[in-house]
Structures are given as structure tokens and as C-alpha cells.
Amino acid sequence: MSPSVFVAGHRGMLGHVVARLLEESGFRIITTDARYEGHAGDALIAAARSSDARYVVNCIGRIWQKSTDPTELFRANALLPIHLAQSLRPDQHLFHASTDCVFAGDRGAYAVSEIPDADDEYGVSKQLGEGVRHWPNASVLRVSIVGLDLGGGHGLLAWFLSQPEDKPVRGYVNHFWNGITTLEWARILVERINRLEGGEANVPLSQPGTERVDKYTLLCLFREAFGTRHEIIPVEASPSIDRTLVPTETRAPIAEQLAMLSRWAHGDAGAARGAPPLAAARR
Template structure:
């Protein structure tokens, strides 16, 4: 999106808005759960903790870091997501499945610890019900997997027949350490095959607009 390169709009949405929303929530006496991103880190080393200094050098990463809310009554969940879109096919999963019968690259040295959106949604519901006083910044992540293996797993689960060529020319590791969150909440990391199967089941059962692959 061209708006993503506009510093004024990006700062207003990513940095300022979460803090304004937190203030409104505090005034109304309600809780805020804000979702942040692993992109606050550059990906130069991986297994980042909440105590590590955010070292992103791009506009998106820097502004998302500034938008992380740690005020009383606010919870910021730092994570990353994959999943199906409603109105486009630009993100990883739908872009990949749009190449049915074709060939794509799979990055063997790009390490990922995000979650399918349906899995994160269920975990957020659990936080709301079981941990109503949890606040501050916590990282919620999964077992590290490289993008090549992740695409292979999606390919097998969805039966897409896509050829994935391993590619090691891109190196990036934004993996997040969520041991602090596990200790606080008893969070269980789902194995990747289980998470991708959950994502696929949700996709089959949900009427996503323009659905063309099952």
C-alpha cells in the first residue's frame, strides 16, 4: 500500500492511535488488548525477548514499536500472523495458494515463529477469559520453522500441487522467545502440523470472499 510509505499516516496509525485508544479504554474502564509485530526487530539474530532493544530500521517496524502500549489495563501481544484474507490475496498463504500448479521459492534461512490468525484468535479469547488482569508486553510465538518447511506443510495440507524450490539467498530470523508468556499463562505451543491443519479446517468451514482453493 502506498499509504505504508507515508510517515505521517504511518505514525498516526501505528504509533499514536494505540496510545489514544488505551487512554479511551482507561476512561471507559475497559481493557485493551493490542497486537504488535515481530517486525520491531531487524531479524539479524533471532529468539528475541521482551527485554531486547527493538532494532528495526524501517518505518513500519519503528512505528509499530512506538505503538506498543504498556499502560495499566493494557496488554500488548507481540507476535506475527499468517492466514487467509477477506478481500485480497497479497499475504503469504493466499499468495502461495494462488500459485497452484506453479513453482515458488521457499526461503530455507528465513525463520518464523508466528501463528495462524485462527490460532491467535483462540489464544486471545483464552487470555480474556482466563487472565483478565494480564497487562504489559508479552510475546506469543510458536516453535521456529523456516519458510521453506512452512510452505511445504501448507502445500501438503491443502493439496495444492505447487513446486517449492529451496532458496538460501535470503537470511532473516525474527523468531520470538515467549518463555515469559508461557510461565505467566501456561500457554501451550501447538505443533506446526496441528496449526496448519486448524487453519485449513477454518478455511474450509468459513465463507471467505472469493474462495478458490480448499
């Protein structure tokens, strides 16, 4: 029998995908609408600890586009994961989502062993949240993600799909990226849970990723995967940004991931479950 999984942030861009794929993969999902206000004893923390879930997945995160108050960034991105790691039972395991924005982005090819160097409020808040990797029952996945939002959103893919198709869209040729889709993140989670269930050692910090592309190319791949007719104009931004990570685990090419996400979002559950890495992980 598959273990239960508590998903914090199940209505967000990542969380709704994680919850759905876990359920499709045979896990029992536990969610809550309880809130976190910045205290270790808050209802969300208590709900996770008191549940019978063996695994807790923290998909809650605050992005700078949604917040003008630095306090909100540090509460959601730093305090929450730390309070979860401190409060969970010894038999519970925490998975926490981090991002490439922990690095400044002035050169790219950041190794997992490097010390994060971002000095903006968002980047620092995410750096602090990664501290949970020092708990024996926690895993951090550091990677940038693209995905679909419920009811709109501020992510790159949601922004692109919301643009009128009769107007050109600009894509930066000097902003570089090598992240994954939200669906691929969820697939990695299933693999990691199955490995832990099989007795494999925990990986405290990892950087799954794919090939390096610029944002112009990424928008072109969005257009292809989701069948839009946007005209995409290549432009240069100032400054150039390269937050690409050296992957500790190389996933499928991003074009394949986006095509899988598009099929899965339109109801083809087998698009995710039937792919080789996940099929191999599910024993």
C-alpha cells in the same frame, strides 16, 4: 453472561477471524466502519469508548506492502493504539496486536525483555504502538501471524494460495519464523479475556509462539494443510533474516495450527473451539 467485545478492523486478515471466533465462543461482538484519521477525537475512537464493550481489540495495522507513505504507517501502527489506550474508559481493556518486525532480524531468539532494534519505518511504527503496554488496562501480543484474507490480500498465506499450481514457488531457507496463525491469535485472545474475567492479573506484553521454521518449510506446511500441488523450490535470500522470538507461551506446532485454520475456514467451527487450550480456558 459473556462480556461484549469491540473489534476494530473486523474486515482485515486478523480482525475477521477474531470477530468470528469471539462470536462462536459466545461473546457479543461490536464493530464499526467509522474511520480513524489520526486524531484522538476521531469517530473510531469515540465508537469504542461509547460502546458497552468491556474489551476492545485493535486488529488495525498498516503493513509496508500496502503503503508507500510513512505517514500512514505511523498513523495506523503508532498513533491509533495510543489514542485508544488514552481514550478508553477505566473499565475497558485494550488488546493490541504487534509483530516480530519490531526487531531487526539479524540474529533471532529475541526475548520479551529485549529492547526492539528495528530501524525501518514499519518496524519503528510498530515499536511505538507497543507503548500502550504501559497503560494498566492494555495488553500487547507481540507475534508474527499468517492467515487468510477476505477478498485477497498481501499476507504470505494469501500470496501462496494465489500462485498458479503449475508454476514453481520459491521458499527461502534462510528466513526464519516462529509465529502463529490468525486463528491461534484469536484463541489466545479468548483465553486472555476469560482469565481477566476470572480475576487473573493482566500481562502487559507477551510473545506467544511455536517452533522455529524457515520460510521454505512454512510454504510446504501451507501446501499440506490446504491441499495444493505447488512445487516449492528451496532458495537462499540475501540477507538472511531471523526475527524469531523466545516464546513466553509455547503454542501447538504450526502444522497443527494450519490444519485447524484450514478446517475452520471451511466451516468446521468445532476445529477451533474443541482444541484443548481453548476448551480449558472456557469455564
